[in-house]
Amino acid sequence: MNKKNTYDVIVIGSGAAGIISAIISAENGNRVLLLEKLPQIASKLKATGGGRCNLTNTLSNEEFISRFDKNARFMRDAIEAFDHNDLINFFNSIGVETHAPDGYRVFPTSHSSVTIIEALKNKMSEVGVVLMCSQKVEQILVEDGAVSGVKTKTALFYAKNIIIATGGLGYPTLGAEGDGYALASTLGHKITELYPAMMPLQTKEQWVKNCKADTIAKVELRVDLQKHKKVHAKGDLIFTNSGIRGPVVLDFAREVTPLLQVYGEVPLLLNLTKGMNEDKILKHLKNIMQKTPNLNITELLKTLLPEALSIELCLLSGINPQDSINKISGASKDKLIKTLAWTPLTVVGHDGFKMAMITRGGVDLGQIDPKTMQSKLVNGLYFCGEIMDIDGPCGGYNLQWSFSSGYLAGKLS
Structure with missing residues (x-):
């Protein structure tokens, strides 16, 4: 095994869920590699809310969860571990001020997603996350029922913990190809029927x-x-x-x-x-x-x-x-x-997935532990964000879910 390419945690995908899971995991003392197939990180996050980035909303946890209807029960552990107050405090700690102009939707005061992305990028650098772009994961390696690494087009990387945070199928122009579904399916995970949503x-x-x-x-x-x-x-x-x-x-x-x-x-x-x-x-x-x-x-x-x-x-x-x-x-x-x-x-x-902001459907929640976001089928495999079979309405719901599930996955150590 190449020690140079060995990490504690590999995160696949640099959206909201992937980035925060990498940060939290690195803060816990792990050597973390974040792999992104595009030349730059957070392409979809940059476009969120027309570029204004509606991060979350001010609803209570109970009311927030109730707006998701199906599969809402699965969310409880993640939301209680990292709710909208925690998210606001997190961004404040990395230099991003937020506000809720209408008392409900929470935005960075700059009303620019660039502010969010730059702060997250700086935080990843600060905690030692190793970021590699233009690295599409083609295969997750498994030995004796546990993950052992990933194979990209150009290299092999090794880790005993892998987080899939590749998002859904919405906005293929921003890199959505459904590759995370293929990776999960290859490892035995059921993918529910996928529909374009929020369009x-x-x-x-x-x-x-x-x-x-x-x-x-x-x-x-x-x-x-x-x-x-x-x-x-x-x-x-x-x-x-x-x-x-x-x-x-x-x-x-x-x-x-x-x-x-x-x-x-x-x-x-x-x-x-x-x-x-x-x-x-x-x-x-x-x-x-x-x-x-x-x-x-x-x-x-x-x-x-x-x-x-x-x-x-x-x-x-x-x-x-x-x-x-x-x-x-x-x-x-x-x-x-x-x-x-x-x-x-x-x-x-x-107009199909080309105009869909989110995807309805995803990795079957029955095969994921809601307390950790770990696969019940493969040891060391985690999921977070839109790749799972959870989607919510407009108003910061889906982004908060990405951050909350990413936070929980990042706490794997």
Whole structure:
């Protein structure tokens, strides 16, 4: 064995999870090698939050975990070991000030991911992490049921502990190729079905392109399928040339993409009127009519929605947008009120992993010890971050999970 290439710990992947696991492990006195297949570290972290880097949020641990729904129980040990307060304190200790301008989402005060990456890079150097870029791991070596090293395109490196932190399939332009799944699968780990998540959605309806200039606040989305009536989300929505996007859509996409694979298209219902039901919408419109009785229907609806959207919802209800409310039949009025309360829309596609911020699915959690992030199948093998079958909504959830799971994996000694 080449002693020069021998370490205590090898970390594969230099995203948030990989970097913090390397730092924590090195702080524990280990000789740590961090291998990155790209020429530079943290490419996806650099792009996070449009480059602003929403690190975490201020929710309590219980509420934070509850937002992950499936597999949330698996997270508890990692979150309790390293929660948002610990993360904020960690960054403060390496010279990065943070704040929560809206009281919820936590950013570096610079609002630049470059600040985060530079501080992490400096910390790795300080604690002695050996960083090697342009080193793609092709194989994890195993002897007698335990890891012994890795093989890259150019070299062999040896260690009794290996952490896989390669991330998912989202944003292949930033290096995502799913190589971590292949490595884990080769060692006997089950990989659940993988879906693109946190991305815009494409709709069958073409009218959406006429409404793309406006952001609609506090929209509620629901799946209109009998078996999936409980699937819903709330937040700001933006219409696009080909469908919908915005924070609520990014959250909702992780629920919709698996359904698309099953059904081919997914009917939705959208409440675009800030949660108003039919009775409240009707009462609102009557109050406006009493004050200004000469408004046409578009002018009336503009008290609730942007003009372009008001026009499209009129057309969707079979109403001339320029007509006076008094000229509209009772049946047409009823249809308009129902359409305002729950606007139908049909998701028919998406742009796949090239536009997906995260991946839904990953290494089966049943084969990982949640207290240590160690494989139950191979001694000395650890996982952290997005490669595992855990994904959360927008708002710092996925990055906090990466840091928390990376912290726990890094404490392996």
